[in-house]
Amino acid sequence: MEPGIIEVKGLRKEYGDFVAVDNLSFSVEKGQIFGIVGPNGAGKTTTLKMLSSLIRPTAGSIHMKGLDIATNAVEIKSFLGFLPEESPLYEGMEVDDYLMYFAELYCVPKDQAKKRIRELLFDLALNPDGKKIGDLSKGMKRKVAIARSLINDPDVLIYDEPASGLDPMTSRYITDYVRSLKQSGKTIIFTAHNLYQVESLCDRILILKGGRLVTLGTAEEIRKEYGKIQYRLEFKVDDITDYNISEVIKEVDESYVVITNDIDVVNQTTKWVASKGGDIVEMRTIVPSLEEIFLELMGVELFVD
Numbered sequence: 001m002e003p004g005i006i007e008v009k010g011l012r013k014e015y016g017d018f019v020a021v022d023n024l025s026f027s028v029e030k031g032q033i034f035g036i037v038g039p040n041g042a043g044k045t046t047t048l049k050m051l052s053s054l055i056r057p058t059a060g061s062i063h064m065k066g067l068d069i070a071t072n073a074v075e076i077k078s079f080l081g082f083l084p085e086e087s088p089l090y091e092g093m094e095v096d097d098y099l100m101y102f103a104e105l106y107c108v109p110k111d112q113a114k115k116r117i118r119e120l121l122f123d124l125a126l127n128p129d130g131k132k133i134g135d136l137s138k139g140m141k142r143k144v145a146i147a148r149s150l151i152n153d154p155d156v157l158i159y160d161e162p163a164s165g166l167d168p169m170t171s172r173y174i175t176d177y178v179r180s181l182k183q184s185g186k187t188i189i190f191t192a193h194n195l196y197q198v199e200s201l202c203d204r205i206l207i208l209k210g211g212r213l214v215t216l217g218t219a220e221e222i223r224k225e226y227g228k229i230q231y232r233l234e235f236k237v238d239d240i241t242d243y244n245i246s247e248v249i250k251e252v253d254e255s256y257v258v259i260t261n262d263i264d265v266v267n268q269t270t271k272w273v274a275s276k277g278g279d280i281v282e283m284r285t286i287v288p289s290l291e292e293i294f295l296e297l298m299g300v301e302l303f304v305d
């Protein structure tokens with residue numbers, strides 16, 4: 001198999017005695033959207049900061065396009081765009097001037113920078129109307145930070161919670177925009193707490209907990225490996241007293257509900273209901289969402305009605 005555009009091996013970060021990231025290995029293929037999820041403090045931001053050369057790993061290696069980040073950080077930065085979780089912007093500046101300033105830092109020729117800024121503002125539906133950055137809404141500020149991350153037209157984007165804390169419309173806009181960046185050939189690693197967003201957007205997902213990899217794969221692979229398919233059978237009978245097929249039975253409205261992962265329980269219950277002259281109200285399969293699997297992997301007990 002060809003090496004990925006990003007290859008991470010045995011990555012570790014210690015802060016004093018505390019191990020924030022431990023023996024993390026993964027690879028990202030060109031043109032993929034790769035999502036990193038995990039509870040607060042899992043080590044997501046620390047990982048992204050190491051990928052962006054903002055902090056140095058304690059151990060392990062990171063290669064991008066075959067270049068070792070330990071010795072080629074400057075070259076890697078030229079094709080990398082980083083969006084921090086909280087991006088301090090120069091509040092007193094106007095958006096165009098701010099983006100032009102970063103374009104100059106990245107040595108983008110002026111004419112090219114002007115064209116690029118125009119395109120970015122258009123694509124992100126950003127119309128600052130001469131306002132200073134400090135006077136923009138939170139969603140607009142996030143869009144400015146995204147525009148800044150793209151000013152040098154990088155191939156690899158590292159986005160820390162790009163759409164968090166925004167209203168649903170802006171959040172959706174940014175999610176769709178990230179999808180369009182993939183379509184234009186960019187490789188994107190991002191972190192998020194919204195697992196529906198991650199599931200709909202990512203080619204591959206890495207789940208982190210306590211700095212360690214819990215699992216890595218497509219949403220489908222993770223679902224297959226960890227998701228227990230359950231059956232929910234709802235029925236009506238006059239007398240439930242001699243039912244003893246499943247230990248877990250609930251009364252919901254006028255019906256009884258059995259939830260089980262054992263198809264035999266479903267078959268036996270169906271027969272028992274028929275023998276009692278009762279009716280099956282509904283029988284359905286419950287496929288777990290990524291969010292449910294995530295919560296279960298994190299040790300949170302789930303209840304299904």
Ligand SMILES: Nc1ncnc2c1ncn2[C@@H]1O[C@H](COP(=O)(O)OP(=O)(O)OP(=O)(O)O)[C@@H](O)[C@H]1O
Nearest residue numbers: 015018020038039040041042043044045046047085
């Ligand atoms: N500079 C630092 N010094 C000491 N500990 C740190 C430092 N930065 C992060 N940590 C610790 O490392 C752990 C991982 O932090 P990190 O910010 O990477 O988590 P995260 O998964 O991004 O969390 P969140 O979802 O809350 O953003 C946390 O326990 C955090 O307190």
